[in-house]
Amino acid sequence: MLCPVADDDATLLAAWRDGDTRAGSRLFDRHYTRLARFFRNKVGDEHYDLTQQTMLTCLERCDQLRDDQRFAAFLLGVARNVLLHHYRTRARKLDKLDFGVSAVADLAPGGSTILARRHEHKLLLEALRALPLEQQILLELYYWEELRGGDLARFYGLPEGTIRTRLRAARQALEGTLPKVARQLGIEVTNAADNLETWAREVRPLLEV
Structure with a gap:
């Protein structure tokens, strides 16, 4: 089957499901960077798999894609489920694994594999990994995928007010974690909370390699 002339996500996904491998390749290439950003600071080199x-x-579940849902958001939702399943299968005590408590720093010790040349970038990456995984996911969706209140509410299927409350809590947790991680790394930094938006914007390209 030839790749369809229209190349919007929905058309490519439908064609891929019908057996058009070229459409699947185009869709994969288009969203690879987004998936790399999602996984890189959470699983390291395993992000390829x-x-x-x-x-x-996504191909198996594309019939679950709602008409009002962007494919990118659907893709990230699947990525989140894949990530959580990845850590559940690695955990020895599944009944005690709580992603509202467990952090990547505990689940996959060893530090971020992302090459950060500036100390503050390394600090932000490690501080995010020290947060409960669900808070890390939420903040990275906010900073790096630029999903805001309404988008995040649709992503999680929760009221926007609930999402805003969780965002505030996650940001406060990050601000409280930054000084602790800075001491562990031997980094001196001031006004970290005021620089989060800038650091996040600067770190984003590092996740796309």
Whole structure:
């Protein structure tokens, strides 16, 4: 089957499901960077396998894509489920694994594998990994995918007010974690909370390699 002339996400996804491998390749290439950003600071080099798994899962579940839902948001939702399943299968005590408490720093010790040349970038990456995984996901969706209140509410299927409350709590947790991680890394930094938006914007390209 030839790749369709229209190349919007919905058309490519439908064509891929019908057996058009070229459409699948175009869709994968278009969203690979987004998936890399999602996984890089949470699983390191394993992001290659999880990215492939996410795209294949999207193909299997594309009938669940709602008419009012952007494919990118649907893709990130699948990526989140793939990530949580990844850590559940690695955990020894599944009944005690709580992603509202457990952090990547505990689940996959060893530090971020992302090459950060500036101390403040390294600090932000490690501080995010020290947060409960669900808070890390929420903040990275906010900072790096630029999903805001309404988008995040649709993503999680929760009221926007609930999302805003969780965002405030996650940001406060990050601001409280930054000084602790800075001491662990031997980094001196001032006004970290005031620089979060700038640091996040600068770190974003590092996740796309």
